[in-house]
Amino acid sequence: MADQISSENTTENPTKKPTEENTGVNRYALQCAIVASIISIIFGYDTGVMSGAMVFIEEELKTNEVQIEVLTGILNLCALVGSLLAGRTSDIIGRRYTIVLASILFMLGSILMGWGPSYPVLLTGRCTAGLGVGFALMVAPVYSAEIATASHRGLLASLPHLCISIGILLGYLVNYFFSKLPMHIGWRLMLGIAAIPSLVLAFGILKMPESPRWLILQGRLGEGKRILDLVSNSPEEAELRFQDIKTAAGIDPKCKDEVVKMENKKTHGEGVWKELILRPTPAVRRVLLTALGIHFFQHATGIEAVLLYGPKIFKRAGITTKDKLFLVTIGVGIMKTTFIFTATFLLDKVGRRKLLLTSVGGMIGALTMLGFGLTMAQNSGGKLVWALVLSIVSAYSFVAFFSIGLGPITWVYSSEVFPLKLRAQGASLGVAVNRVMNATVSMSFLSLSKAITTGGAFFMFAGIAAVAWNFFFFLMPETKGKSLEEIEALFQRDGDHKVRGENDVA
Secondary structure: OOOOOOOOOOOOOHHHOOOOOOOOOOHHHHHHHHHHHHHHHHHHHHHHHHHHHHHHHHHHHOOOHHHHHHHHHHHHHHHHHHHHHHHHHHHHHOHHHHHHHHHHHHHHHHHHHHHOOOHHHHHHHHHHHHHHHHHHHHHHHHHHHHHOOHHHHHHHHHHHHHHHHHHHHHHHHHHHHHOOOOHHHHHHHHHHOOHHHHHHHHHHHHHOOOOHHHHHHOOOHHHHHHHHHHHOOOHHHHHHHHHHHHHHOOOOOOOOOOOOOOOOOOOOOOOHHHHHHHOOOHHHHHHHHHHHHHHHHHHHOOHHHHHHHHHHHHHHHOOOOHHHHHHHHHHHHHHHHHHHHHHHHHOOOOOHHHHHHHHHHHHHHHHHHHHHHHHHHHHOOOOOHHHHHHHHHHHHHHHHHHHHOHHHHHHHHHHHOOOHHHHHHHHHHHHHHHHHHHHHHHHHHHHHHHHHOHHHHHHHHHHHHHHHHHHHHHHOOOOOOOOHHHHHHHOOOOOHHHHHHHHHHO
């Protein structure tokens, strides 16, 4: 098991389903995934609300553009640290308590930002919230994927990203309404009220069950089986999932004990980095390349520039009043939420690969038109109405294409391609790459716009999107409806078994 991909079914193997008619979403599993994904609403809110709050922070605290870039981007650098800690943490204390920890960090960060007497305090609060982001982004999709059946894994594992979009939209709406308050109160309320849902979630999440796969990996078979009974559509399905997970965990499938002592078993993620980084099998290497690649391109294609700096972008296109800027930005949030909601129902029907290639293809066209529109608008001093309209339509189209494919599929794909033993820490590496790229775009976009113009920046993002399309076309197999045993085979090639045998001898 040490030098090969461990494989268990995220659900029953489709080839041996005893109850094909049970194709509906299990309600209890859906409820669990929704509760786990609420942490993502808080993160999304923090992202959306900062786009408006920074306008007032600049005015009151007299910050410059570099300080604003640092304030927005530092969250992602701290999330990088959080994500690297989250994999091992969730292996030790479980997925559920890791979500509780993320909620507490969010709450503390929100309180500090809501207080915000000075720039250093704001920065400290943003960093604290960033640690929570790292934990949340890793654990919510993993928990949802481990609860879900294969036929609905795309729906449940995409819920965290849908919730991020809902949170972003809420942040934009709060920006609009709170902008009418006195400046020194408005932006502090924008940032501080996120502490309330964070506190509620920290307690509410304790009523959720733990991931059955994590419990079984710890030898707690009875607990794991009882939860599988709740999140499966039939007793037969639950039993098949139970047997598959036991096999993947190295437990005798015939074992009927409630608790098994996992002697000589690494149940808390020990040795995983060796299998992922130092001595991966060829199949693991391909899984890692694909998972890290999709996280890289999710933000390298520029989505954060529109989400965080929308008001600044539209201002350069020709919109001048704050009310109109915030209203146009609300449209970005509506587009993002609407199309991600649509994607959650398409993922398990259309498939990951087709949806992703369509999404990125559309992004290339939208980014090119956005670059053109902004270039013409800026060159005319914001006086060309058609250039302004083109910029707004292109920005909305870019967000829509991103949200129906690359946005949610990144989290679904990276949470399902890693096997049980490698999943938590493999997913944490993906989140780390995701946060590095998010921070890179967040902390450089304003400077980049000055260097090559705002339109030029989006032409550059279009070029990166073209590279991304080719990466996905040649390297990403379809995983729709497949068990992890079948996904393992997708990443294996002729000769892999020979290499694996040599690794075992070594």
